[in-house]
Amino acid sequence: MGETRNIRLIHGRYRLLDQIGRGGMGEVWRARDESLGRHVAVKCLKPLGPQRDQSFTRVLRERFRREARVAAALQHRGVTVVHDFGEYEGILYLVMELLEGRNLSQLLEDNRHHPLPVDDIVDMAEQVAAALAYTHEQGIVHRDLKPANIVRLADGTAKICDFGIARLGHDIGFTARLTGTGVAMGTPHYMSPEQIGGTHVDQRSDLYSLGCVLYEIATGAPPFDLDDAWAVLVGHRDTPPEPPRNHRPELPAYVEQIILDLLAKDPGQRPGDARELGRRLAGGRLGRGAYVPTVRAPQVEPRTDTRVVAGEPLSREPRLPSWTRGMTTGHKATGGAGLRLAPPDSAAGLSGEWIPRPAADARATPPERAERPTPAPELLATLASRHHAGLSLGRLGRWAEAGEVHRAVAAEREHALGPDHPDTLASRYEVAFSLSRTGRAADALREYRRVVEGRERALGPEHPETLGARQEVAYVMGKLGRHLEAHQVYTSVLAARERTMGPEHPDTLRCRHNLAFNLSRLGRLEDSYRMASEVADARARVLGPEHPDTLVTRCEVGYTLGQLGRWSEALRAYREVAEARARALGPDHPDTLAARYEVGISLGRLGRSAEALTLYRDLIDDRTRVSGPTDPETLRARHGLGVNLGRMARWEEALAEARDVCAIRERVLGEDHLDTLVSRREVAVGLGWLGRWQDALAEYRKVAAARERVLGEAHPDTLASRNDEAHCLEQVGRGVEAVELYRRVAELRERGQNRG
Template sequence: MGDWWLAGRYRLIERLGSGGMAVVWRARDTHMHRHVAVKLLRDEYTVPGAAERLAREARVAGELASPHIVTVYDFGTGPLQQAAPGDPHTPPVPDAAGHESVYVTMELVPGRSLAKVVSDEAPLPLGRVLDWAAQLCDALEVAHEAGVLHRDIKPANVMTTDRGVLKVLDFGIARSMKTLAAGSTLTRPGGVLGTAAYMSPEQANGSELDARSDLYSAGCLLYELLVGEPPFGFGEVPSLLFRHVHVEAEIPERVRAGLPDAMAELILALLAKHPSDRPQDAAAVRRRLAVVPLPPSTPQPSRSEQAEELARRMDELSGLPPDEAVDRLRDLLRAHLAVFGPDHERTLNVRDDLAYYLGLRGERPLAVRVLRQLVVDCGRVLGAEHQVTLAARRNLAYWTAKAGEPGEAARLLGDLLPDYAHVHGPSDVETLKVRRELALCTGRSGDVDEAVRLLRVLIADMARVLGGEHRQVITAREELAYWDHRSAKTGTVLPEPTASPDSSPSARRTG
C-alpha cells in the first residue's frame, strides 16, 4: 500500500483490477487532494505514439458530460517510481530515474461492476434491469451525439454505485487501448476490436461502425442481466464471432419464463444482425423501455424481517455436509447482497463461510481465491485490523497452507501477527495460536531451524499464560520434538504430530 508514485503526483494505493492491456489502481491525487482511478497501460503496449493516441481519445472522453459516464481527469506519461520504504507519502525527488508509463486518471466510482453483479446475483429482477437500461441509454445518447463510440460495452465496463447510479467506463479509451494492442493505427480498416461475447456482427466482420453497434452490445449486456449469460455464451473467439454474424439468439422468454413480450422483443431487436433492423439510436431504445410492463408487485418483508430470516437460515448450516453447505451459502450470499449490499459486515462474513466450506469439500485453491478477494474487500471497507478482516486473513493463511503453499502461508501469518497482537494482545490465546500456526508453516516450507526457534520461544510464553500442563502446551512440545529431530538430521523420521483443532481457522459463525 502506498509503495509507488506515478508522475510525481499520484500515489498508487490499491490495485483494483486488470485487463488485457491495462492495470487499474486506486490512487491519491496529491495536487487535487482527491482519490482517483488510474489506468496504466501495460509495458508491452507502450509503443511509439502510444501516449499521443491515448491522449487523443482521452480528450474526447473528457468532454462527455453525463452523470452516467465516468469522468476523465488527466492523461499523459510519467515515471513510475518506488516510494522510499520509510516515507511512502513523500514523492520521489524530481530527478530520480523511473520507468515512463502511459496513464489515464478517472473518477473513482464507489460500487461494483455489472460483471460482479451478474456473478453474484444474476438473473436480476426486471425492474432493476429496466432502471439500469434507461441509465445506459442516457450515457450512450450523450456520447453518440458527440460522435463518440464506445466499441466495448460489456458488464465489466459498466459500474453501479452504492445508490444504484449507473456509470459507463472507458468511452473512446477502450478503442485506443484495443488499437494499441492490435499494433495498428486508430483508423485501421478491417480491425476486429472489442470483446467477443458482446461484439456486433459488423464489428466481428471488421466493417465500419456507428452508434447501432454499441446498441447491439447493450442488447448482449441486457440479455446477460436477465438470463445470466450473454446471448451466445462464452467460449472460443472464432466460434463466438461466427454466432454473432450467422446465428440467431435464443428467444429470451424461452430462457427466462415470465419475461414481458415487450422486453423480449426489444432485446431481439437490439440483437438484429443488420444495423438497419435495430433501434436507430439510444433515445428510441429508452422510449421502448418505458412501456415495458412490470410484474405485479407483492408486499415485501421489512429489512429487519429479512435480516432475521437470513440469520435463521445461517443457523441451519451447522452440521451440514460441505456440498450442501456450499450450495446453500451461494444462495445465502445472493440474498445478503440483495438485503445488505456487498460491503455489509454480514455479507462479508457469508463470503468467509463460503470459502471455509469450499475448502472442506476439497476445493482449496478456489477457497484461497475467494479469501484473497475477501481480504482486499474487508481491508477496504473495515480496515486491516477489524475483527472480520483479521479472521479472513487468518483463514486465508490456513487454506493457503492446505492448498500446498506453506511458504506463502508463513508469509501471510508473519504479516498478520503484528496486527493480531495489537488487537488481541500479545498474551491472548488466539495470538499464541497464530504464532503456533506460523511456526508449523515455517517448518513445512523447509525452514526447519526457524520453526524450532519459533516453537521454543512460543512454548515458554504459552506455559507462562496457560500453565505447563495445558494440552496446547503439551501439543506444542510434541511439535517441537518433531521439528527438532528434523533440524538435527538424525536420520530418524518421526511422524508429524496430528494437528489439533487449535490449528484450524478461527471459530466458524453459525448465525
C-alpha cells in the same frame, strides 16, 4: 506490471494506494490526489520501456493523448469522469473519478450467475441508453461495451467506463487476436456482426453490444454461450438468438422484444438510436402497452444440416462453417477477461500437462519418456521467461540474439522435457524462424524439418501445429529458390487443412495465399493471379474487406498483375490497399507504409519516375519518423529512391545513394544479408553506367560469391549475379572468361530444371 508497483507517487501528485483492477491493457489503482485531497482511480497502461519498439511507443503516445482528450471532454452522469492524463517514467496514465460500486460482471458473479431482477435490468438499460445517447451525439462510439464496463454505484447510478480506451486498444493492437493478424476489435461475446465482418461500425454497434449485455443480465448467460471461439463469432454473424423468455418465462414481453430488436443482424433493423431505445424502455415500464418499433427485425429461420446420419435424427442446430472446428474460447466478460486465442507457435508455453500422441500399440511407450523425471517448476518458469525474452528480441528485430536465446532454451528444454515435448519443439521452431530472418534459409530448413518430425511423432501428421511447421518448410524452400518442392509441400498441407479444418478456415486461406505466392515464383502467373483473387474474395467474405489478411492477399494480386506486365492495374490495386490500410490501421502503420512502397514500385515500372521520387522521399520521411533512419524498411525506401534516380539517368546521385544504403545495411544487417547484397548490386549497376566497369566487376563478384554461400550455386539470384559478372567481363575485354561463365550458368540452370 511490476514497474507500476515501484511507482508510488506520480508527478508528485497522485499517490498509488492499492490495486483495484487489472486487465489486458494495464492496471487500475485507488490513489490519492495530494493536491486536491480526494481519492481517485488511476489507470496505468502497460509500460513503455526501452524494450518496446520505438515506432510502437510513438504511435501509442500520440493516440493515447488523442483518446484521453476525447474521454476527458465527456460530461454526463452516466459516463465516468476523466480528471487528468499524462505519462510518467514510461507509463501512460489516466486519472478518473473513483467509483464505489460493482460492475455488471461482478453483480452477476455475486448473484451466482442467476439473472438480475427485472426492475434492475430495466433501470440499468434506461440509464445506459441515456449515456449512450449523449456520447453518440458527440460522435463517439464506445466499441467495447460489455458488463465489465458498466458500473452500478451504491446509490443505483449506472456509469459506463473506458470510453476512448477501447478505441486505443484497437488502434494499438492490445486486444485479443483470433487469427495471425486479428479479426476485429471488441470482446467476442458482445461483438456486433459488423465488427466481426470488418465493415463500417457506428452507434448501432454499441446498441447491439448493449443488447448482448441485457440478454446476459436477464438470462444469466450471453446470447451465444458457446465453448468455441469462432462459433461465438459466427453465432453473432449468422444465427438468430434464442428468445430470452425461453430461459426466463417471467421476463416481460416488451423487454424480450427490445433485446431481440437490439440483436438484429442488420444495423438498420435495430432501434434507430439510443434515444428511441430509452423511449421504448420507459413506455414498457410505465405499462403503456406494447411499443411498436419503427422497423421490425425479420424472423430468420435457422439453417439446418440436411445430411441424414443413420440412426440419428436431423439436427435443428444451425450448422456453423467448417472453419469453426478446433477453436477454443476464453472467459466471458463475467469472468473478467476477454477471449484470447494464441497461435500454435505463440509466446504461450505448454509447460503444464503434456500427453504425447499414442503410438499404434499403447504399451510401446519409449522408456526414456516414461522414466524422465518431472522437472522442477522453477526451471520451467525460468525457461519460459527466457523463451519470452527471445520473442521480445525478435520483435525488436534483433534476430541473431533472439536465435541464440532460443537455441539455448531449446537445448535445456530437450534435456528437461524431452526432444518431442511441445515446449522443446516451440523453441526449435523459434530457432528456425530466427535463422530465416537472418538470411540463413538452408539452416532454417533443417531446423524446421526437425520440428515437423517431432510434431508428427508427438501430435500427429495433421495436427494444426504440425501443418504450421510444414508450411514454414515450404516457405523456406521458396526462399532457397526450390519453388517446385515448395509447391508440392504447400499442396499437401493445403489438402490436409481443407480436410481437417475446411476450405474457409483462416489457416487454410493462409496456406492458399502462400501457394498463390509460390505459383508466381514458378512462373505460373495466370494461375497465381486466379488463386490470389479467389483467396482475396474468400478472406473478404470470412474476415471482412479491410481485414489485414484480406489486404495482404490483395497486395499479392497487385504483385502478380505487375509480373504479368499489367502495371496500371497493379498500381490501382496497391493504391486501394494503401487507402484501406490507412483507414483500418492508421497512416503510420508499417503495413500502410509497405503498400505505399509498392505504389512507388508501380510508378517506376510505368516510367513515372518523377512521381516515384516524390513518393519515396515522403515515404523515407515517414519511415524515419516512425521507425528511425536505419530501420530495414526505411532503407528499402531509400533503395527505391536510388533506383528511380538511375532511371532518370542521375547516376552520380544514384551511386551515392546506393553506397550509403549498402554501408548502413552491412552494418545493421550484415554483409551477407540479402538486402545488403541487393544494395551492393545497385552500386555495381551505377558504376557500370558511369563506365567504371573494373570497379563494377569487383562488386558483382562480391555479390555472386555471397549469394552462392547463402543461397547455393544454382539459386536463380546466384545465377543472375554470375550473368552480371559475365557481362562485366565482356565490357573489360575478357570475352573468353565471359563465355565460359555464361556456359557454366546455363548448365547450372538446366540441371536445376531437370531436377525439378
